[in-house]
Amino acid sequence: MIQKVSGGVCAPKGFKANGVHCGIRKNKTKKDLALIVSECRATAAAVYTTNLVKGAPIAVTKAHIADGFAQAMICNSGNANTCNANGVEIAEGMSALVEQAIGVAAADVIVASTGVIGQPLSLEPIEGGMAELAAGLESGEVGSDNAATAIMTTDTVKKEVACTFEVDGVTCTLGGIAKGSGMIHPNMATMLVFLTTDAAISPAMLKKAILSDIQDSFHMMSVDGDTSTNDMLSIMANGLAGNAEITEEGEAFDAFCLGLQTVTNELCRMIAKDGEGATKLIECHVDGAADKGTARTVAKSVICSSLFKSAMYGADANWGRVLCAIGYSGADVDVSKIDVDFVSSNGMISVCRDGSGIPFSEEIAKEVLTADEVKVMIGLNSGEESAVAWGCDLTYDYVKINADYRT
């Protein structure tokens, strides 16, 4: 029995968080430094961008959680600390500042940065902000809200979610915050996603759980086709819920994975819906695929098509672009069996059967596509597998936001 609860990363027992403005950003009303801390050491795991150009914090985080444990996460926004000659030194410096401020060993700190690539990041503002950051650590909604707000860049809404689930009769909680709005086409991890849980789970099983989960969550989401240099998903599991540690596959592991999936899928929807300039969430549901890979490939190709995304912005039921995107996806499908429908809270409309157009009311189609969450349902009629992918429409504002991001 899974239930959504409030509190984000502070919903699980034993986690506190905070976010402050330390001065990396010029705008004083925008927080730019976040900290999440567990009251005890936690098992930890992370996945990272596949981009060959990697932010310096990724190298440092990898080293710090190589032993499977961590206790705190620090993240700044406003500067990606990437393509800088002294990047690793700065990221290590951030960890050392955490140790000085709250006593968690620097080697147990997960470090992340997000913002402009290729501009030197100074430790000075971070050092100046640490006292306030540490003093304001809070459990519950306030702490998570402060951290979730501080990691935002072009995001227009904060992303946080949490749920409870049962492991062997013990109630566990898993929560997460995320940032991500543009440069979103994760390929291994995504954007910045920080997860916390009070479930007890071994490092190996924790890693297994997130590696499996991302195949159908963050890997299936795209805003603009650009894979960031700083993508990272990390999770800390501190075991304070009191369940017997999960050390192998089985019912307890499955329960944990379901809780994880609940949080990650909701974060995916939130990130896609808040895509830069987006006016609506697009969910692409593919079923009837011969195999899982085909279902994923087709769903991802459709939500990545600039032409389809532009049509969705215009509420134009241009299903030919759906077929076109399926056709160039590389998936092995029988075009003559494809069905396409559009569904939203405003209704549903069928537009394509057996790979060819069917007559439909443009008026109803417009109505269906005008909703702020639209599902495009693709039936391949060739098997039993299915997949879901999340994206958004392509709008004038995406261009506007990105035409002059640095200044």
Next chain:
Amino acid sequence: MIQKVSGGVCAPKGFKANGVHCGIRKNKTKKDLALIVSECRATAAAVYTTNLVKGAPIAVTKAHIADGFAQAMICNSGNANTCNANGVEIAEGMSALVEQAIGVAAADVIVASTGVIGQPLSLEPIEGGMAELAAGLESGEVGSDNAATAIMTTDTVKKEVACTFEVDGVTCTLGGIAKGSGMIHPNMATMLVFLTTDAAISPAMLKKAILSDIQDSFHMMSVDGDTSTNDMLSIMANGLAGNAEITEEGEAFDAFCLGLQTVTNELCRMIAKDGEGATKLIECHVDGAADKGTARTVAKSVICSSLFKSAMYGADANWGRVLCAIGYSGADVDVSKIDVDFVSSNGMISVCRDGSGIPFSEEIAKEVLTADEVKVMIGLNSGEESAVAWGCDLTYDYVKINADYRT
């Protein structure tokens, strides 16, 4: 010695062309039907979209040139004749109408269509327009101009180019017209490109020449990452220049390929510069690559990045996005050796050396990037291979044009 000449597809000896409004489009001022005819049978070759969803005209053209010969090309705009139950029948019908009107065997007709996918195409307007189309066939600039105009969809300028070259002391001419503005991410062929030449060349060598040429021309161009269902490049070589037929590799074949390259590269520049909503042409030059594949992959990834394209629209020297796009390209490069410069008719500016940013004047950078043709020069410093790719900026107008294309 290669020289550009006027006359497009009618520049080579023995070719006539025309374009008329026959009524497929509602707008009577927009021509929608084009015809190109050689006075004798010509060797012919073509390459097609790799999209699994293919326009019906492609199946018909494939069958018609299977013997290596053709004599005419017919193309309509306003309707792609794709995803229609009776598509092949209609495309065969178009060929039959050509035979009736000008006596060229239907089996020697190359057929193409461009426009909306999934709406039935009626033969009626085409039949009605054939007499005018045939009667108005002209050689020289007028004929090519009429055909080039008739195949345009969202194109804002017609694309035509021609050049002369010497084969064994004989002057040959090769010309081309193209349409293409959106849904441009060719993968095998591109958009619609019709080439004509009076050089004598065997079907096998003609095919070899275009298959080799597209690797560094249309394959290296992208407007929006969407590969169309109707992409096609075709060429007819009627031999009227009088050179000894090219039947094997060697000097004569190389001369032919150089003429071909001159025309195709110029068409690539024209198509990219006229990309939907584009305000500028972006040329990405990669050198110092360890191998050709790496150079191509890097160049293509950069011009395909939505974030980089948006930055170019804003004349923002955000070179971090260039490194980001190189990083996720899949190419095996040493990031720490990468140099990046921007060059235009307004000057040049170096922004990155050895994978890290260097101080530069934002003012000069803005000036350089404000030109309507901008080159991004990437040095990988790891070898001798190079590649060029063509693209354009991503603008508000791209979205506007595609948000409601059908209505």
